[in-house]
Amino acid sequence: MNPIKRLTKEIIKFRDRREWKKFHNPKDVALSLVLEAGEVMEHFQWKSEDEMRKYVKTHKQEISEELADVLYWILLLSHDLNIDIEKSLDRKIRINNEKYPVSKSKGVATKYDKL
Amino acid sequence: MNPIKRLTKEIIKFRDRREWKKFHNPKDVALSLVLEAGEVMEHFQWKSEDEMRKYVKTHKQEISEELADVLYWILLLSHDLNIDIEKSLDRKIRINNEKYPVSKSKGVATKYDKL
Amino acid sequence: MNPIKRLTKEIIKFRDRREWKKFHNPKDVALSLVLEAGEVMEHFQWKSEDEMRKYVKTHKQEISEELADVLYWILLLSHDLNIDIEKSLDRKIRINNEKYPVSKSKGVATKYDKL
Amino acid sequence: MNPIKRLTKEIIKFRDRREWKKFHNPKDVALSLVLEAGEVMEHFQWKSEDEMRKYVKTHKQEISEELADVLYWILLLSHDLNIDIEKSLDRKIRINNEKYPVSKSKGVATKYDKL
Numbered sequence: 001m002n003p004i005k006r007l008t009k010e011i012i013k014f015r016d017r018r019e020w021k022k023f024h025n026p027k028d029v030a031l032s033l034v035l036e037a038g039e040v041m042e043h044f045q046w047k048s049e050d051e052m053r054k055y056v057k058t059h060k061q062e063i064s065e066e067l068a069d070v071l072y073w074i075l076l077l078s079h080d081l082n083i084d085i086e087k088s089l090d091r092k093i094r095i096n097n098e099k100y101p102v103s104k105s106k107g108v109a110t111k112y113d114k115l
Numbered sequence: 116m117n118p119i120k121r122l123t124k125e126i127i128k129f130r131d132r133r134e135w136k137k138f139h140n141p142k143d144v145a146l147s148l149v150l151e152a153g154e155v156m157e158h159f160q161w162k163s164e165d166e167m168r169k170y171v172k173t174h175k176q177e178i179s180e181e182l183a184d185v186l187y188w189i190l191l192l193s194h195d196l197n198i199d200i201e202k203s204l205d206r207k208i209r210i211n212n213e214k215y216p217v218s219k220s221k222g223v224a225t226k227y228d229k230l
Numbered sequence: 231m232n233p234i235k236r237l238t239k240e241i242i243k244f245r246d247r248r249e250w251k252k253f254h255n256p257k258d259v260a261l262s263l264v265l266e267a268g269e270v271m272e273h274f275q276w277k278s279e280d281e282m283r284k285y286v287k288t289h290k291q292e293i294s295e296e297l298a299d300v301l302y303w304i305l306l307l308s309h310d311l312n313i314d315i316e317k318s319l320d321r322k323i324r325i326n327n328e329k330y331p332v333s334k335s336k337g338v339a340t341k342y343d344k345l
Numbered sequence: 346m347n348p349i350k351r352l353t354k355e356i357i358k359f360r361d362r363r364e365w366k367k368f369h370n371p372k373d374v375a376l377s378l379v380l381e382a383g384e385v386m387e388h389f390q391w392k393s394e395d396e397m398r399k400y401v402k403t404h405k406q407e408i409s410e411e412l413a414d415v416l417y418w419i420l421l422l423s424h425d426l427n428i429d430i431e432k433s434l435d436r437k438i439r440i441n442n443e444k445y446p447v448s449k450s451k452g453v454a455t456k457y458d459k460l
Contacts, residue, residue: 274372
């Protein structure tokens with residue numbers, strides 16, 4: 001089974017058995033998205049590139065848990081807003097392909113509106 | 116094909132054709148995660164529950180684009196750190212099931228450490 | 231003595247006695263700013279307006295500590311970048327006064343570029 | 346006049362003339378705090394230490410505006426929650442002095458609970 005659909009189903013089942021839907025308005029859910037993304041980011045704070053390289057090897061488990069938390073809220077919010085997130089990301093990649101033509105953006109970290 | 120694997124492949128292909136890997140250290144990528152999550156959140160700011168309900172109907176496209184941006188960075192970072200995000204989220208859901216037993220958490224928004 | 235100057239002095243004295251300046255590049259300091267702002271925000275998550283009203287009365291101490299953390303990093307970063315934050319905010323208020331003329335923005339939550 | 350008090354007064358006067366208090370519940374205000382902190386952070390993304398050093402010289406004006414925005418929301422929220430932010434930060438510095446004794450924390454980026 002498509003893992004995005006399967007994971008979404010399990011998340012919603014988990015929530016509904018606890019009757020938590022009433023708390024899940026989009027604003028508060030989006031707060032979770034930001035706060036969990038912050039927890040991913042916190043792992044890399046105060047570290048040089050070298051220190052990060054070592055750190056990610058010894059803390060893969062912790063980082064993967066935080067990343068999973070972000071994905072959790074993406075799937076939940078997509079479900080609640082009736083958004084097909086796979087289709088949305090496909091569309092986004094297509095848009096980015098147009099915004100950032102290889103010929104202009106190769107090796108350059110320039111935002112598309114300044115290309 | 117498994118859509119998580121397929122989307123990851125396309126994201127990495129998109130990046131590598133532009134030779135952007137050199138910019139993608141985990142810290143800066145995690146910043147993108149936070150900033151894009153912030154853009155999702157911004158859609159709901161200053162709105163009551165009623166206003167949100169109307170808003171999400173007329174702005175589904177915009178919100179889905181921001182959500183796709185967050186997923187984009189999750190898949191890219193998971194790839195770079197060699198994390199199997201599907202497995203991580205499965206594990207997380209299992210952990211949450213233990214942390215929040217239905218009997219104790221039904222209808223209550225209490226953090227597990229205060230249950 | 232001007233409290234902004236005095237607090238900044240104490241923050242820098244605190245840091246320099248611990249020889250922490252070497253960690254304080256603007257990027258990592260800005261991460262702290264975001265993460266501490268997130269901790270302020272977390273206090274209000276999953277709460278209705280009514281619940282917030284009660285909550286802020288009984289948790290003033292905790293919230294004020296988080297707000298102080300954000301101010302801490304603003305003053306430290308302003309110092310390191312040689313920014314006069316009092317002057318900057320004065321300037322910002324002047325700009326906002328022009329962007330949002332009372333006649334057009336009274337009672338309306340519209341962003342200036344849509345006024 | 347004490348600049349924290351003076352700036353707070355001007356911010357509240359600015360708001361009240363536009364009758365915006367009704368929008369300013371603590372949750373949405375805290376969202377602004379996070380989003381504006383994110384705009385500070387964005388200035389430093391994708392940049393090495395060297396690139397940051399050059400960047401902050403040529404973009405001081407832009408960065409100071411974003412920092413002022415964060416301070417704006419701190420002062421507004423402190424006012425609305427009846428928090429004396431100067432006193433709170435004084436208290437915080439005192440607490441940090443105890444949490445991080447110079448002898449143990451000199452030159453080390455270790456969180457107090459791991460000292």
